[in-house]
Amino acid sequence: MKGCPSEEMLLRLAENELGGHETSFVNEHVRSCEKCRKLLAEYRELSHMLAKDRISEPSQAEWQYLMVTMRAKLRGGTRVWDKPRTTGRPGRRPQVLPAWTRVTAVAAAAVVSLVILWKAGVVDVGRLADGIGVTGKHGERAAGRVDGYGVSEKTSPFGAERPAGSAVTPSEKVASDEDGLFLSDEILLAADSTSLNLADLTKDELYELGELSTSVSAPRDYDLLLVDLTQEEEAQLLSEMEKSFSM
């Protein structure tokens, strides 16, 4: 080879991208040229160093959050509390959001009064792609869709293929578990979607909500926190969940 190979050729050699003949030629040159040998060594070291660049991986919950918010956007939904409430339903408790996202620990005490706490050991509750999942105490699992309370999933265009109220089949449950959609380790915040749609919360609001929920005494004692439901809604949800549990 006459003269030094191009820098690009040295780079390609460092990245093992040269063909057999070219590799032989360049290698032969490098053996006798200190300048090229140093440059080749630099490129090899650079590759090695750049290969150490690591990126964080999103958790299954983050993927799920992404899908949920995407569905909400596809529905064209806006955050409900941004709009004035036009219909008041009898029995509804005072609206607590968006003040929720701004309150201090003192105000959190007021929220607690609006929260039903599901005692640990009774059921574990997780969120499925299309409803609420319930895990029994002894490992048996049932899942059901709780109409009227869809935790942002109720009107999902993706969930439309399963009739409302139908149970999740065992194979689907396994699929959900494998996909990490069953978040039974997480405390679930469920809310009437007409007043609080978790899908429409920003990440910051969700974090704030999360912090708020941890300010509730011993949150790990509870599996489910429900907010802003009427007494009738609470009763209906409880009944639905009990039915799911006994399935």
Added chain:
Amino acid sequence: MTMEHGMKEREEQLLDDFLNGSESAFEELVKENRERLYRTVMRIVRNQDDAMDVIQESLLKAYKGAASFRRESCFSTWLTSIAVREAINRVKRDRFRNMLSLSLLAATPSSRCRNPEEGAVLSLLEGRVDAALRSLPAVQRAVFSMKFYEGLKVREIAEVVGSSEGAVKASYFHAVRKLRKSLSGLVSKE
């Protein structure tokens, strides 16, 4: 039938199903592409929140534009193309914001190291590498990431960024040269 061909057929089927009204088919397409998409986008925007935002925007565009997808390439290439363009735009938009944070250099030592001193050195090195990658212009960063980290062929990258193979090769080479310069203090001369 090759694995690549089989995957393409599956993608085509899922796309047909989605266009015929099956929402779950779109979800399947997303699931099959999301990790790869994330890695590509994350390497470009270099911030997880931005990466997830970009992916969501890209998926929304794909959802709304699937009917007009002409199938001249694989669905996954088309989706990657949307996401990479979104990511490049994001970097351009935030170019003044994406400066190396001092906190990055003071990051917790890597958990891979048992020795705290070694961990601090590694963390510093990771910070320098990150800063060097961030210093690349958006398109070069995208091209470099796709080739170096994702192992895409020059032809595939050209398809994704809508450029010629020659331009991709040149872009990659310029990126590597800049990285070598940025990291010159770390790359030993001997």
